[in-house]
Amino acid sequence: MVERVNVCGVPIKWAASFDLNGVHFLECCWNCTHSGKWGVFHHTPDLCLIDGGQALGSQEISKMPSTWVYAFGFTVLPNAGTISAFITQKEIPGWYATLKKPSWCPPNWVFGPVWTTLYTSMGYGSYLVWKELGGFSDKALIPLGLYGTQLVLNWAWTPIFFGAHKMGLAFAELLCICGTAAATTVIWYPINRTAAYLMVPYMAWLTLASALNYRIWRDNKDKED
Structure with missing residues (x-):
């Protein structure tokens, strides 16, 4: 399945989804000024890990343009x-x-x-x-x-x-x-x-x-x- 959302003002293509200890994750790849590297999203998403390190909370994500x-x-x-x-x-x-x-x-x-x-x-x-x-x-x-x-x-x-x-x-x-x-x-x-x-x-x-x-x-x- 391919789904597109908006983060950092650019579309994202989901690459894989998986469950870890009963929590659903979506692994995604994006192309923006942050890197064009991999990041992991919680399904909600209450937390976004960019480049495997920097965390963005839901409030920061909500400030990004729709x-x-x-x-x-x-x-x-x-x-x-x-x-x-x-x-x-x-x-x-x-x-x-x-x-x-x-x-x-x-x-x-x-x-x-x-x-x-x-x-x-x-x-x-x-x-x-x-x-x-x-x-x-x-x-x-x-x-x-x-x-x-x-x-x-x-x-x-x-x-x-x-x-x-x-x-x-x-x-x-x-x-x-x-x-x-x-x-x-x-x-x-x-x-x-x-x-x-x-x-x-x-x-x-x-x-x-x-x-x-x-x-x-x-x-x-x-x-x-």
Whole structure:
């Protein structure tokens, strides 16, 4: 049986369980700044022995951040990109309204809910990967690094398109987002399939956004600053 709990802010994989003088113990292995070595947990756990020596009481363990804190943080983080909405508030009824758009362009009210949903989904996916790899370990460097890169590129698109009115540059930047997001999805798949699947709607929306960005750029080059 494999069970995961949170100690020292990172997941733990139980390796073995056994009974000693009528007391049930769980022997576990973790990967954190303490060592990545072995420790023994009482089932309750009223006592935790780290590296076979230092004892942590239940009060000290209770002070460690709960798993939901990390899940919430990772899930909400991508939504920081919505703060750029103040840029679009005046541009949508102004400059953007004057642009020629294809008939299949989604209505303006769709973009807010869609991006909130996609940001939340990919954020939770990043948490699953982070948890699966034991926190910010060496193994997490590339999977989370690619994710962070595409997220920063994503946040930069709105100021480029709506703020600077650089439709061509925004399209090129959007292609970079597609590339890094695709790489993130591929590298996440063997780590946590659920996380990779959570990126699929995002990839589909990026495809639509890229086509829309190109059409608007092609048909409105005279309105590009």
